[in-house]
Every structure is written in structure tokens, then in C-alpha cells.
Amino acid sequence: MKRFICLLLCAALLMGCVPALADTPRDIITIPYEELPEPPAGQHHYLLCCTDTWTDDHAKLGNTDGVILVTLDTDAHRIIFTTLTREMLIKRPDGNIGRFTYIAKNYGPEEMCKIVSTHFGVKVDKYAIFCMDDIQNIIDAMGGVYITVTDAEADYLNRYRISRDSTTPSMDKAGTYLFGGHAAVIYMRIRKVGGDGDAGRTRRIRTVMSTLTDKYKDATLDDALALLNAITQYMPLTNMTMADMMEAVGYCMELRGVTPEGYQMPTDEAMDPITYAGMSTRQVDFEMARDQMQRILFPDDYID
Numbered sequence: 001m002k003r004f005i006c007l008l009l010c011a012a013l014l015m016g017c018v019p020a021l022a023d024t025p026r027d028i029i030t031i032p033y034e035e036l037p038e039p040p041a042g043q044h045h046y047l048l049c050c051t052d053t054w055t056d057d058h059a060k061l062g063n064t065d066g067v068i069l070v071t072l073d074t075d076a077h078r079i080i081f082t083t084l085t086r087e088m089l090i091k092r093p094d095g096n097i098g099r100f101t102y103i104a105k106n107y108g109p110e111e112m113c114k115i116v117s118t119h120f121g122v123k124v125d126k127y128a129i130f131c132m133d134d135i136q137n138i139i140d141a142m143g144g145v146y147i148t149v150t151d152a153e154a155d156y157l158n159r160y161r162i163s164r165d166s167t168t169p170s171m172d173k174a175g176t177y178l179f180g181g182h183a184a185v186i187y188m189r190i191r192k193v194g195g196d197g198d199a200g201r202t203r204r205i206r207t208v209m210s211t212l213t214d215k216y217k218d219a220t221l222d223d224a225l226a227l228l229n230a231i232t233q234y235m236p237l238t239n240m241t242m243a244d245m246m247e248a249v250g251y252c253m254e255l256r257g258v259t260p261e262g263y264q265m266p267t268d269e270a271m272d273p274i275t276y277a278g279m280s281t282r283q284v285d286f287e288m289a290r291d292q293m294q295r296i297l298f299p300d301d302y303i304d
Helices: 002-017 100-107 109-120 132-141 151-159 181-189 197-215 221-232 242-254 286-297
Strands: 043-051 064-073 078-084 089-091 097-099 127-130 145-149 175-179 261-265 271-276 279-284
Touching (some): 043 109, 064 109, 064 197, 089 109, 132 221, 145 181, 221 242
Antiparallel strands (some): 145 175
């Protein structure tokens, strides 16, 4: 009897060590890529991504921790920055469910473009993938970026031990500083300050992108070409030809002075926290997300 009781106690202890079963995610309904309409004339989409690595390795991409859809709309005269959360669950190319952050690494950037397209209902086929070292070098080539930080963000950056000369003036407390490339990358990666997690990280990415765009609102064509030359030195993986890039420069010149609009997709309303494959992630109502994306891209078509 004692042996039986001991076995029961051991079994109970072992059961207590077993992690809770993962939640069952809802089915993900997507739109077949071949059924997606082409973007209307004047609307141009580019998917820009940053991996979680400091160096480039084309054969072994890192996770895409920062993903932003840049939309240049020369007809509506709009610049739209839409950040995509890395934590969302999507339908992988093999039909199974997985996290968005792993797609480029495991299936390639072309498949990541298709994931964005089929899940959000907007056809995207142009991409550029950078590592963190590329981003910091590009920001340095642009002369740095002015960023306004909170006390909590300043404290985090100081504890991270960014170098004293990586901001001007040296980082102290809340205020506006000129960030060098390395400090700007660290700032964009913050997600443990403010309590908003990955949403805070994507918001900081949009902040830097918008500030850099505003910095070039009076750029000449020579300025734009000089910037393109600097960027192409640090563009390790892209399907954009030089003609594509020159075309994008032309769109940017048409949109000089336009104040960028920033959005997070999916929105909080379209996401629910879920534990899946041992990870905290988000399941998404993609039907709602597609409707929200259409409202962002074509606001005049909707009357609330």
C-alpha cells in the first residue's frame, strides 16, 4: 500500500511539472494570392524588414523582428507606414499555423510577401531585408535622427550602456536627442518599457521612419540619389532592381513634404493573446484586419 501511495504522489508531482496545454487557435482564412487585385495606379507597396542579427547571412536569415509596409500613393498624395507585429499567428506556406517572425527565415522573403498579401488583402511583391548593422549604417549616412524619449526609455538606454557619444548630447533623461545609428537601432528594439510590448517596438519603428522622412522633405534630386547610393551599399537581400529603386526615388520626390501616416496592423481589436507551441503569441481575426487595411488604403470608400 505504501508503495502504491508513493507512486500516486510521484505521478501527481510529475503532472504538476507538465506545462499547460496550448490554446487551440482559430482557423485562418486567407485570400489566394492569384485572386488578389493589382494595386491601383499610383499606389506602390514595399515591404522593408530587419532581422534580429547584426551581420548579414543570406544562407541563414535571422527572425524578422521589424517589418514595415511602406506605401507611396502618388495619386492620393500619401505616405503610409504600416508596421506588422512579429508575434501574430499566420498560415504558413505548408498549410500549418506558425509565427510570422519565422517566415522569411524558414521559407524565404518571397513567401513572406505572399503571407502579407494573402492575410491582409493587399498585393505586395517588392521587398528589402536588412540586418541591424545595415540599419545603423544607413541612419549614420543620413546624419542621424532626432528622437524624443521618455524618462523610462532614457533609463533603459543608459542601462543598456549605449556609448556616451551615440547621442548628442549624451543621454541623460527625457528629452530630444540626436541619435547615431547604433543608438537608434537599440531604441527601435525596445519592447520592455511602457508595458506595450511588441506594439511599443513597432511604434518606435514608425517614429524613426517618420522622422527620417520629414528630414528629407526639402531634398533635391541630388540629395535623394546620394541617399539611394548610401542605402544600396547596405541592402543585402532584395528583389528590387536598380530601375525599381530609381522608380521609388521618383515617387518619393513627388511626395516631398507629405506628412507620413503611421498604423499598426493588426490592431489590438483584431488580436487576442494565445499560447501556441509553448510561446506567447497573438491570434488574429484576419477578416477584420483586411477590412481595416482597406480602410487605411482607401479611406474615401468608407463612410462610418
